[in-house]
Amino acid sequence: MSRDSAFVEEQAAFYAAAHSLQPTAVQRELIAETAKLGRVAGMQIGPLQGAFMTVLTATLRPRLAVEVGTFTGYSALCVASALEPGARLICCDVSEEWTSIARRYWDRAGVAERIDLRIGPALDTLRALPSEPRIDLAFIDADKSSYPDYYEAIFGRLSPGGVILVDNVLRGGTVADLEHDDEATEAMRAFNDHVAADSRASSVMLPIGDGLTMISRRQ
Numbered sequence: 425m426s427r428d429s430a431f432v433e434e435q436a437a438f439y440a441a442a443h444s445l446q447p448t449a450v451q452r453e454l455i456a457e458t459a460k461l462g463r464v465a466g467m468q469i470g471p472l473q474g475a476f477m478t479v480l481t482a483t484l485r486p487r488l489a490v491e492v493g494t495f496t497g498y499s500a501l502c503v504a505s506a507l508e509p510g511a512r513l514i515c516c517d518v519s520e521e522w523t524s525i526a527r528r529y530w531d532r533a534g535v536a537e538r539i540d541l542r543i544g545p546a547l548d549t550l551r552a553l554p555s556e557p558r559i560d561l562a563f564i565d566a567d568k569s570s571y572p573d574y575y576e577a578i579f580g581r582l583s584p585g586g587v588i589l590v591d592n593v594l595r596g597g598t599v600a601d602l603e604h605d606d607e608a609t610e611a612m613r614a615f616n617d618h619v620a621a622d623s624r625a626s627s628v629m630l631p632i633g634d635g636l637t638m639i640s641r642r643q
């Protein structure tokens with residue numbers, strides 16, 4: 425089992441993962457195949473975050489979920505596996521190559537029919553979505569510089585009480601360390617400040633994975 429909470433002491437992180445929903449056999453095989461891709465495999469969310477997203481989906485019971493940044497499809501598989509009949513997940517990515525792996529595992533897990541994969545720049549896909557049905561759950565996990573645009577595009581289409589999850593908000597802890605003043609870190613700080621001050625929303629930043637903010641649109 426991999427450790428996927430860099431901000432939690434190692435023993436406690438393993439304990440938390442061991443006492444959470446475990447990846448299915450198909451999910452474990454997807455994690456193993458993705459690992460063979462090398463360094464890029466680090467883009468995949470960890471099993472603890474996967475368990476969190478599965479449980480959250482089962483709790484919120486979204487009719488429409490959206491993912492920005494699909495890669496080889498593990499986070500999408502976690503969400504799709506908990507969707508109720510008739511609910512769907514729109515996945516946005518630019519990579520035919522990585523999402524071809526995703527498609528294979530979605531098929532094997534029997535969730536392919538719930539997922540609508542849109543290849544192309546995610547902002548174009550989001551802006552082209554009709555105003556109805558509203559989005560009930562969204563996960564943002566793509567190019568970090570576009571986070572403010574993804575957040576606003578999704579927020580405008582979010583149902584009251586709808587939830588947005590945003591990944592990598594702690595950027596390895598650099599956002600909290602004033603010695604880091606590079607452009608990417610400053611951009612993430614500005615985004616995090618914007619979310620925390622957004623009067624339309626209630627949010628909580630969780631030290632899971634590389635930092636995950638959960639934002640709920642006020643009713």
Ligand SMILES: C[S@@+](CC[C@H](N)C(=O)[O-])C[C@H]1O[C@@H](n2cnc3c(N)ncnc32)[C@H](O)[C@@H]1O
Pocket residue numbers: 467468469492493494495496497498499500516517518519522544545546547565566567
């Ligand atoms: C961090 S990975 C997503 C990981 C995935 N959520 C998982 O847990 O396996 C980011 C993905 O965003 C995609 N991406 C980058 N820029 C994008 C853009 N402008 N529009 C859509 N997808 C983009 C990349 O192709 C990559 O697959």
